[in-house]
Amino acid sequence: MARRKLVIPVVIGAGSFLGTVLYRRRSVRNRTRLDIYFDDGSMVSLAAGSPDADRLMPHADLVLAAAREGA
């Protein structure tokens, strides 16, 4: 009985932790994207994980890093 009392909070705690990690990972992924707008008014949004975004986002990271150092 005492063992069961211990297992339930541990399982709930581990589940909450895992949920938080997954939610945070998904949130970060959703917030990383590249939106490109063209002269005709159209736009394309490249989500993190797409080949083009993964190729271009490092350049954006370099801009942000240089800006932080120069500020």
Next chain:
Amino acid sequence: MDATAAIAELRELSTQIETVVVIARDGSLVASSVQDEAASRIAAAARDLAEGADQVRRDLGREALAQLQAATPEGSVFLVVDDHRTAVATTGADPTVGLVFYDLKTLLRQIAEGDGKAADEEQERTDGSA
């Protein structure tokens, strides 16, 4: 208005834009809100970003690149392109996107208007001395 004055005015008005760099079409640095070394590195990385975006445009068969936003959890990079220059700005996370694009377009327009005035004054001087 020259580029330096236009950037100073933008920095006063905008609470979201943290860094601004203006680059000429030939890649040279026009003006910036940060030290030259950092500005040069921002300009170089922004040029690579713009070239990559232009490659995407060619692949998709779209018209010319007008502007872009690269959003990350740490902050965003904005690029706005006109006929002569590119304005690059950085912000914190979750900026008001439309407002930042508007401010950068205004910046480029003010610099272009300054070019026009300078050209007119040069023409007047030339006419006056002739």
